[in-house]
Structures are given as C-alpha cells and as structure tokens.
Amino acid sequence: MAETNLQILLRRRPQGAPVPEDFEIVETPVPEPAEGEVLVRARWLSLDPYMRGRMSDAKSYAKPVEIGAVMEGQTAGEVVASRAPGFAPGDTVLGGYGWQRFSCVQPARLFRIDPQEAPLSASLGVLGMPGLTAWVGLEDIGQPKAGETMVVSAASGAVGQVVGQIGKIRGCKVVGIAGGRKKCDFVTGELGFDACLDHHEDLDAQLDKACPEGIDVYWENVGGPVQAAVFPRLNDFGRMVMCGMIAQYNIAPGADASGAPPGPNLGPVVRKRLRIQGFIVSDTGWPRYPEFRRQMLGWLREGRVRWREDVVEGLRNAPDAFIGLLQGRNFGKLVVKVD
Amino acid sequence: MAETNLQILLRRRPQGAPVPEDFEIVETPVPEPAEGEVLVRARWLSLDPYMRGRMSDAKSYAKPVEIGAVMEGQTAGEVVASRAPGFAPGDTVLGGYGWQRFSCVQPARLFRIDPQEAPLSASLGVLGMPGLTAWVGLEDIGQPKAGETMVVSAASGAVGQVVGQIGKIRGCKVVGIAGGRKKCDFVTGELGFDACLDHHEDLDAQLDKACPEGIDVYWENVGGPVQAAVFPRLNDFGRMVMCGMIAQYNIAPGADASGAPPGPNLGPVVRKRLRIQGFIVSDTGWPRYPEFRRQMLGWLREGRVRWREDVVEGLRNAPDAFIGLLQGRNFGKLVVKVD
Numbered sequence: 001m002a003e004t005n006l007q008i009l010l011r012r013r014p015q016g017a018p019v020p021e022d023f024e025i026v027e028t029p030v031p032e033p034a035e036g037e038v039l040v041r042a043r044w045l046s047l048d049p050y051m052r053g054r055m056s057d058a059k060s061y062a063k064p065v066e067i068g069a070v071m072e073g074q075t076a077g078e079v080v081a082s083r084a085p086g087f088a089p090g091d092t093v094l095g096g097y098g099w100q101r102f103s104c105v106q107p108a109r110l111f112r113i114d115p116q117e118a119p120l121s122a123s124l125g126v127l128g129m130p131g132l133t134a135w136v137g138l139e140d141i142g143q144p145k146a147g148e149t150m151v152v153s154a155a156s157g158a159v160g161q162v163v164g165q166i167g168k169i170r171g172c173k174v175v176g177i178a179g180g181r182k183k184c185d186f187v188t189g190e191l192g193f194d195a196c197l198d199h200h201e202d203l204d205a206q207l208d209k210a211c212p213e214g215i216d217v218y219w220e221n222v223g224g225p226v227q228a229a230v231f232p233r234l235n236d237f238g239r240m241v242m243c244g245m246i247a248q249y250n251i252a253p254g255a256d257a258s259g260a261p262p263g264p265n266l267g268p269v270v271r272k273r274l275r276i277q278g279f280i281v282s283d284t285g286w287p288r289y290p291e292f293r294r295q296m297l298g299w300l301r302e303g304r305v306r307w308r309e310d311v312v313e314g315l316r317n318a319p320d321a322f323i324g325l326l327q328g329r330n331f332g333k334l335v336v337k338v339d
Numbered sequence: 340m341a342e343t344n345l346q347i348l349l350r351r352r353p354q355g356a357p358v359p360e361d362f363e364i365v366e367t368p369v370p371e372p373a374e375g376e377v378l379v380r381a382r383w384l385s386l387d388p389y390m391r392g393r394m395s396d397a398k399s400y401a402k403p404v405e406i407g408a409v410m411e412g413q414t415a416g417e418v419v420a421s422r423a424p425g426f427a428p429g430d431t432v433l434g435g436y437g438w439q440r441f442s443c444v445q446p447a448r449l450f451r452i453d454p455q456e457a458p459l460s461a462s463l464g465v466l467g468m469p470g471l472t473a474w475v476g477l478e479d480i481g482q483p484k485a486g487e488t489m490v491v492s493a494a495s496g497a498v499g500q501v502v503g504q505i506g507k508i509r510g511c512k513v514v515g516i517a518g519g520r521k522k523c524d525f526v527t528g529e530l531g532f533d534a535c536l537d538h539h540e541d542l543d544a545q546l547d548k549a550c551p552e553g554i555d556v557y558w559e560n561v562g563g564p565v566q567a568a569v570f571p572r573l574n575d576f577g578r579m580v581m582c583g584m585i586a587q588y589n590i591a592p593g594a595d596a597s598g599a600p601p602g603p604n605l606g607p608v609v610r611k612r613l614r615i616q617g618f619i620v621s622d623t624g625w626p627r628y629p630e631f632r633r634q635m636l637g638w639l640r641e642g643r644v645r646w647r648e649d650v651v652e653g654l655r656n657a658p659d660a661f662i663g664l665l666q667g668r669n670f671g672k673l674v675v676k677v678d
Binding site for chain 1: 603606619
C-alpha cells in the first residue's frame with residue numbers, strides 16, 4: 001500500500017479562540033526530498049501554546065503560518081530517505097516539521113537521537129523543546145538558589161513540570177499553581193513540589209499560606225489574575241521569568257494592547273530591584289541542546305525528574321486537542337501519536 | 340562667634356505631596372565626634388527624589404527617617420575634627436550626613452576628594468551619587484550598544500543628564516524627555532542629545548517622529564504617562580532600566596498598589612524578550628565609586644560630559660526646594676549651598 005502524506009493546514013486566521021473550521025485536513029502525495037534534504041516520517045507531533053501566535057498575523061518574534069500552509073510544529077520520528085550527509089534511513093530524529101505525517105527538512109536543526117535512551121515522545125517534552133525552555137529560562141534568568149521560594153504557574157504543563165523539578169534539584173521550596181484538584185495532586189504527589197495551589201480558588205489566601213516568606217522566582221506561563229496575585233509577593237531581587245501568558249493568547253494574540261488587560265504598576269520593580277525578563281527558547285537554546293539533554297537524561301535515570309504526557313491518538317485529532325490546550329483541558333505534555 | 344548646628348528634622352509624615360509644615364528647622368550645639376568618628380562641616384547638601392521614600396513609613400529598601408530625626412541626605416564639605424585614622428581637619432570629603440550643617444560620621448562611607456579636580460558641588464551630582472547611578476545602571480542593565488536608540492526620561496535632571504551623555508559616548512542615538520521647551524533646549528543644545536521631547540505635548544506623535552526605528556534602551560525616572568508612551572515602542576531585546584518613578588512618589592509612596600495606576604500589560608515582555616530591571620545604587624555602587632570617578636573625571640576634562648546645577652542658597656530653603664523637586668520645578672541637579 002502506497003502511503004500518503006496527511007497534513008493539517010491553516011485554513012483561516014482565528015477570531016479569538018480557534019475553532020475546528022480554522023483548520024483543514026488534506027491527504028497529499030509523500031514529498032520527495034531535494035538535494036541536501038532529509039525525508040522524515042513523524043511518529044509523534046508536539047502541540048504547544050506558542051502555535052496560537054503562529055496562527056495570527058500580528059507582529060511577533062516569528063513569521064506567521066501562511067493561510068493554506070501546514071501548521072508549524074516539531075515532530076519526532078525516523079528518517080525514510082536522505083539526500084543529506086550524516087543521516088540515513090532508519091535514523092531516529094528529533095526535528096521533523098509540521099502537523100503532517102511526512103516532511104522534508106534541512107539537517108541543520110535535526111538531532112539524531114538514541115531511541116534506547118528514553119521513549120521517543122519524551123524528546124518532544126521533558127527531553128525536548130519544553131524541557132529545554134525550562135532549563136534555559138532558569139539558567140539565564142531565574143537563577144534559583146538553595147533556600148529560595150519558587151512559584152511556577154501552569155505547573156502540570158509541559159514546561160511547568162520541568163521548571164519545578166529543576167527548582168527542587170536546586171534546593172528551592174517550589175510551589176505550583178494549576179487548575180483543579182487532580183492536577184494539583186499530581187504536582188505534589190508525583191512531581192514532588194512542596195505545594196500546589198488551585199487557581200480556581202482564592203489564590204491570595206493560598207499564596208499567603210504557601211509562601212509566608214515571599215517569592216524569589218516566579219515562572220510566568222499564564223499572566224492574568226495569577227500574575228496579579230503573585231507580583232506583589234515578590235521579594236527584593238525577585239526574578240520573573242516571562243515564558244508565556246497563555247491566559248491572554250486568545251484575547252490579544254501578539255498584540256500590544258488591544259483588548260489586553262493592564263499589568264501591574266511597576267513601582268515595586270525599582271524599590272525591590274526586580275528583574276522581569278522574557279525569552280524565547282529558539283534564540284539561544286538549540287546550540288545548548290546536547291548539554292541540556294545530557295544533564296536531563298542523568299536526572300531521568302536518577303529518578304529526580306518525572307513527567308506526564310497527555311497522548312492524543314491520530315493526527316486528525318490534533319486541531320481539537322490544540323483547542324483544548326488553550327483552555328487548559330490537557331493534563332501533562334500534549335503529544336499526538338501520528339498514525 | 341561660636342557656630343551652631345542648623346538641622347532640618349522630619350516633623351511628621353507627609354500625606355501625599357510634602358508641605359513645609361512636614362519639616363522643622365532647629366538650631367542645636369555642634370556635636371562632638373565619638374572615638375572613630377569624623378566631624379564634617381557641610382558646604383553642599385544634595386536633594387534627591389529618593390528622599391520622599393524616606394519620609395514615608397511604607398515598607399521600602401531602606402529604613403524611614405524617624406519622626407523628629409534629621410532628614411537623610413548626602414553632603415560634601417570639610418573635616419573639622421577627626422577621631423578616626425586617615426582623616427584630618429581640612430580634608431575635603433564626600434559623604435557627610437543629613438540636612439544639617441555639622442554631622443559626625445563613620446569613615447566607612449566617607450571619600451576624601453581632591454578639591455582641585457572639580458567644583459565641590461559636582462561631587463553631589465555628575466561626580467556623585469546621581470552620576471554613579473547613571474553609570475551603574477547603564478553598565479549593569481542598560482548595556483547600550485553603538486547604533487541603538489536610547490530614551491531618557493527626566494533628561495535634564497541629575498541622573499538623566501549623565502545617562503544621555505554616556506549614551507552618546509557609547510554611540511547611541513539619544514532622545515530625552517523633559518518638561519517644557521527651556522529644559523528641552525538645554526538637553527539638545529548643551530548636553531548634545533539628538534532630540535528632546537516635551538512631555539506636556541503629544542508624546543506619542545513626538546516619539547513616532549524621533550524614534551522611527553523603535554527604542555532599545557529606556558531609562559525610567561518618571562513612570563506614569565511617559566512610561567505608557569514608551570513601552571509599546573520598545574524593540575526586541577529592549578531594556579528598561581528602572582531607576583525611579585517620580586510621577587507616583589506622592590501617590591503611593593513605597594506602596595505596592597494603593598492608589599497607584601496600573602502598568603503595561605506584560606505580554607510584549609515575552610514576545611519581544613524585554614528586560615525590565617530595577618536597581619538601587621547603594622546596593623553595589625559605592626565600592627565602584629573610585630573607578631566611576633576616574634572615568635567621569637576623564638570625560639569632564641575632555642568636555643564629553645557637561646552638567647547643570649540648580650543652586651539653592653541656604654539650608655533653611657531646603658524644604659521648599661525639595662517640594663519643588665517633586666513637582667519638576669528644579670532645572671538641573673538640585674543642590675543646597677549650606678550657610
């Protein structure tokens with residue numbers, strides 16, 4: 001049976017929250033790699049919040065996906081054909097491209113990985129871009145020190161899971177924030193955070209109780225009311241690692257102000273010598289991927305870092321799963337098993 | 340004639356903007372230095388915005404001045420008597436203490452200075468704490484690079500003057516913001532900034548015109564509507580050096596939120612990888628003072644840095660001058676000639 005390429009295209013730009021009609025599912029011939037390219041068969045597709053930005057044509061740090069083009073995303077899979085030196089059929093690779101079964105990619109960002117080291121899907125999560133994001137943001141901005149208090153929003157998500165566990169390895173008291181009792185129980189019970197607060201309940205009261213000595217490092221994944229509750233509790237020399245603000249991605253995608261709620265008055269930034277800094281992992285992260293992977297594999301082997309995935313079966317279900325991701329419906333790193 | 344000590348005390352904590360009745364002027368005997376202390380006769384007193392914070396008992400980075408105590412401030416003058424090694428009567432020193440004619444001080448923060456190097460009052464401005472503030476904030480946070488655009492608020496003030504001129508030395512395009520045509524003319528004509536915008540006029544339109552390529556470094560001295568106009572114009576990897584927010588010192592002195600207006604939505608901090616960082620010069624500045632002074636004296640000799648002072652005659656006029664400082668009434672570094 002001749003295989004076909006299954007692709008998910010951006011049909012139109014969403015108005016607010018994406019809906020299924022914003023996507024189009026097509027079957028096309030398997031592409032032929034050009035000279036210098038590698039043909040990759042995806043086994044796993046990563047779904048991540050940043051993709052909401054790519055669906056919008058608002059000015060951002062990366063080009064938007066064009067209407068009618070394949071949705072952007074990273075996959076893990078195997079090499080089917082190679083016209084590039086250093087890659088051969090059967091190689092297991094991280095870095096295939098897009099919401100599709102087959103992709104032709106340049107080898108520059110393709111990492112050959114050892115499938116014995118960890119389950120392949122982990123290279124899209126704890127060992128992939130989300131894990132690298134956590135590691136880079138803490139190395140460069142958060143700089144947690146033993147004895148400090150770290151608060152992590154979206155604590156059960158792909159990045160938050162890793163942030164908090166690195167915080168524990170660094171000797172911090174780590175307090176997660178997540179949506180609902182089930183996620184909070186996982187964060188404390190399975191991931192070993194010291195506490196996890198449910199943002200559906202009174203966050204001020206919970207933070208008062210969980211962080212009586214204030215907050216030294218805040219990992220920002222969400223924005224909105226969670227940010228408003230955390231900000232006044234930052235200690236002198238506190239750091240806010242600005243990784244994302246998913247709470248407003250559907251309000252003002254990439255825009256500066258239109259519809260976005262105001263933020264905190266910045267007076268305390270002077271008085272407390274706060275550092276509020278944003279970063280995008282692709283700026284400086286990938287050249288450091290081998291170093292990160294080596295360290296993280298060590299932590300996984302030692303049982304010091306665990307992870308949870310939310311597996312979606314079948315590429316056709318990716319749009320619905322992605323819509324759910326923006327609503328917090330997933331529980332753990334969201335990955336699609338590509339059929 | 341036996342001299343007396345003239346002192347200005349904090350009589351009560353201001354409600355909002357300070358008024359003359361918040362201060363008390365007293366004459367007392369000249370104090371006797373204890374063992375290990377130096378008696379300094381002030382010739383110049385520095386008046387600076389941070390003093391508003393010390394009048395309040397809201398939580399801050401430094402202890403408030405107690406009711407009935409001498410107002411905090413730095414002076415330059417000469418040693419009258421010394422019971423500390425390394426200082427002798429007649430030495431010219433920076434680091435005397437308080438709104439008073441005579442003070443007994445520990446030698447740890449007293450700098451002996453050469454009165455031939457520059458006029459003594461300059462050691463309270465361009466060669467003193469405000470100059471050091473500019474230098475440290477740019478070294479540690481602003482990190483201006485040649486070809487970048489720097490915007491400086493309160494550009495004709497003690498710190499702003501120096502910030503912009505260092506920016507020019509570093510090869511930046513420097514745009515000041517000040518209140519009124521007279522100050523703006525001084526900033527461009529005397530200090531050599533590329534442009535200076537009057538915040539009483541339409542700042543958005545002026546910024547569009549003066550900074551067509553966006554803003555890479557913003558030196559924040561004021562907050563409020565100036566901050567709101569600058570923030571959306573920050574470029575990718577822009578830095579906000581948070582030195583002060585004088586526009587709200589009388590609204591919410593030191594407080595986190597009470598009465599303070601909201602700030603910008605922080606979504607762009609992620610997308611643009613902004614760094615917003617506050618600092619207080621006394622944290623790390625003074626050990627670097629000799630290095631700073633050496634470099635700044637070189638710039639002064641070469642005519643690359645100029646400065647302007649607003650001189651108030653007589654210590655009894657300090658309260659009124661300070662009240663004016665918080666209203667932007669001064670024009671240049673505000674210093675009191677101590678009689």
